[in-house]
Amino acid sequence: MIQTVSLFSGGGGLDLGFQREGYEVIWANDVEKNAAATYRRNLGSHILCADINTVPLSALPPCSVVIGGPPCQSFSLAGNRNTEDARGRLVWKYLEVIDTLRPRAFVFENVTGLLSAKNARGERIIENLFLAFERIGYRLSWKVLNAADYGVPQRRKRLFLVGLRGNETFAFPAATHREDAYVTIGEAIDDLRRAALREGARAAYTHLPESAYQTAMRAGREDVSDHVVSSMSELDRFIIAHVRPGGNYMDIPPDVASARITRLQRDGGHTTCYGRMRPDEPAYTVNTYFNRPNVGCNIHYSEARFITVREALRLQSFPDDYEIVSTSAQGKRLVVGNAVPPLLAQQLARALVPYVETRG
Numbered sequence: 097m098i099q100t101v102s103l104f105s106g107g108g109g110l111d112l113g114f115q116r117e118g119y120e121v122i123w124a125n126d127v128e129k130n131a132a133a134t135y136r137r138n139l140g141s142h143i144l145c146a147d148i149n150t151v152p153l154s155a156l157p158p159c160s161v162v163i164g165g166p167p168c169q170s171f172s173l174a175g176n177r178n179t180e181d182a183r184g185r186l187v188w189k190y191l192e193v194i195d196t197l198r199p200r201a202f203v204f205e206n207v208t209g210l211l212s213a214k215n216a217r218g219e220r221i222i223e224n225l226f227l228a229f230e231r232i233g234y235r236l237s238w239k240v241l242n243a244a245d246y247g248v249p250q251r252r253k254r255l256f257l258v259g260l261r262g263n264e265t266f267a268f269p270a271a272t273h274r275e276d277a278y279v280t281i282g283e284a285i286d287d288l289r290r291a292a293l294r295e296g297a298r299a300a301y302t303h304l305p306e307s308a309y310q311t312a313m314r315a316g317r318e319d320v321s322d323h324v325v326s327s328m329s330e331l332d333r334f335i336i337a338h339v340r341p342g343g344n345y346m347d348i349p350p351d352v353a354s355a356r357i358t359r360l361q362r363d364g365g366h367t368t369c370y371g372r373m374r375p376d377e378p379a380y381t382v383n384t385y386f387n388r389p390n391v392g393c394n395i396h397y398s399e400a401r402f403i404t405v406r407e408a409l410r411l412q413s414f415p416d417d418y419e420i421v422s423t424s425a426q427g428k429r430l431v432v433g434n435a436v437p438p439l440l441a442q443q444l445a446r447a448l449v450p451y452v453e454t455r456g
Contacts, residue, residue, distance in 0.1 A: 098452050101156060101197065103164030103190060105143060107420070107431040108135040109412065110163050110205065113441025115139065117449065123157050133421040134431050148189055153196045160452055162197060165205035165436065166190050187225065194259070195232045200452050201266075203444060204257040205436055208240050211255060225257070234259035237266040241440060245271035248413045248437040249284035249309065250379045256444065260451055269447040281397060282375030283307040285407045289399075292324045295425060299323040299406075315415040322420055322428060323406035326387040333400070335370055335389050341397045342377075345370040356390065373397040379411045384433030387425070408432045413439040 097120035102111050105124040115121060124143040126132045132145035144151065166186040187206075194202055213221045222238075229236050236259045243252040246269070258266040273279065287310045292299045300319040305311040328336070331354060339347045344367055345360045352358070360366060368380050371393030379393070386394040387402050394402045403411070405428045409418060412435055422428045 098161055098449070099157075099159045100161040100163060101159040101193075101199070102143075103148060103162065103193060104166050104186070105135055105164065106131045106434050106436075108139045108143075109414065109435035109438050110165065110203070110441045111135070111139055112414075112418075112438040113436070113443075114161075114163060114445040116438070116442050117445035119161065119445060122159065125151065128430070130420075130422040130424075130427040131431050131434075134419075137421050138418050148186070148193075153193065156193065156197060159197060160200045161448070162190075162194060162199045162202040163205075164190065164203075187221070188228075191225070191228055191232070194229070194234065198233075198261065200261055201448055202234070202259045203448070204259070206255050206257075208253055208255050211240075229259050234261055235263055235265055237268065239268045241268070241444075243413075243437045243440045244278045244378045245273055246437075246440045246443045247273050247279055247309075248378075248411075248439050249279040249281055250382055250411045250413075250437065252381045252437065254436070258444075258448065264451060266451060267447065269443045272443065278378045279307075279309050280376050281373050281379050281411065283309050284313070284379075284410045285403075286310070286375065288320070288323055288404075288407055288410070291401070291404050295324055297324065313410055313413075313415050315417040317416045320406050320416050322409070323404045325401050325404065326425065328401070332389055332402075336372070336395055336400050339370060339372040339395060341372050342374040343372055344368065344393070368393040371395065373403070382408050382411050382433055384426075384430045386429060386433065405429060405432060413437045 100114060100119045100121045102121050102124035105111055105126045111121050122142060124135060125148055126145060127147045129145055132143050135143045190204060211222055215221055226236050236257055238257045240253050240255050243250050260266055287303045287305050290299060290302045298319045298321055305314060335348055338349060345357050348357055350361060360369060370389045372395035373379060373393055375397045383392045385391045386408050389395060396403055409432055412432060420428045420431055
């Protein structure tokens with residue numbers, strides 16, 4: 097077993113992929129209570145819910161691999177990109193942990209905005225990171241990976257840095273799926289046609305699995321949690337009634353009572369906003385507010401509703417036996433939207449094994 101430490105673990109998407117490839121995650125950490133509780137339910141009790149800045153580095157166990165993705169909001173292309181806030185500085189805490197534990201390898205996940213982010217002095221953060229890791233003896237490789245290339249029904253692009261102690265260079269795994277053979281939204285969720293109407297209720301499968309992906313995701317279960325229709329405003333209902341599959345705010349009548357929609361129709365941009373999914377395409381990036389129409393393409397392709405938490409989990413490649421523990425519905429969406437898709441993580445973990453097993 098390859099002993100592994102996980103930082104900024106969230107609900108455990110990255111960890112689940114590594115566990116499937118035989119890695120033993122012996123210690124994990126996240127500051128968010130719902131994420132830690134979800135991790136504990138699905139992956140084990142080895143997670144500590146605490147701010148990593150308050151954890152003595154001497155408390156972290158020796159390991160061969162460190163994995164994790166520091167909070168990405170500070171580098172997001174959609175946000176204010178304040179690289180000097182507390183979350184932005186957590187990338188350097190990650191480096192401090194690596195320097196202390198001296199693992200054979202590490203995997204660092206983040207948004208693509210990190211590639212262009214600069215600090216207050218105008219220096220590119222990614223260049224400083226490379227220099228800092230090289231100074232402590234690690235050779236880095238980086239690549240932007242699209243989850244759809246690895247069997248995830250979602251066009252989700254994220255930056256991955258892989259560091260190896262010494263002079264070896266990591267080769268990223270080749271894509272397992274081509275553009276013309278991506279797993280589609282329909283292949284991922286079309287067997288989940290009858291959602292529950294109240295929070296906490298379970299939904300029985302009403303159809304046999306219709307794709308290899310659906311069969312794999314069912315994990316032998318007879319019903320699912322978190323397949324619940326979220327509430328909608330009258331404006332939401334109006335929008336859903338007018339947006340066609342593959343469409344967006346341009347399908348909404350121009351007299352709609354929304355200044356934002358009027359502005360988007362006039363000025364353009366943000367083309368996924370107020371979008372309805374297409375069953376024959378992968379999803380766009382699953383975000384943390386998929387119960388809203390104005391922050392992405394979150395409308396179900398054939399039903400008058402937004403996608404459910406369970407459907408979002410499917411689009412992230414979490415199996416149906418993965419259960420979210422949260423004190424609120426939005427807490428569940430945060431766990432899902434912030435996760436690394438396990439199928440993508442699994443491919444990375446598999447590619448890393450030869451480097452870890454042959455190193456001292």
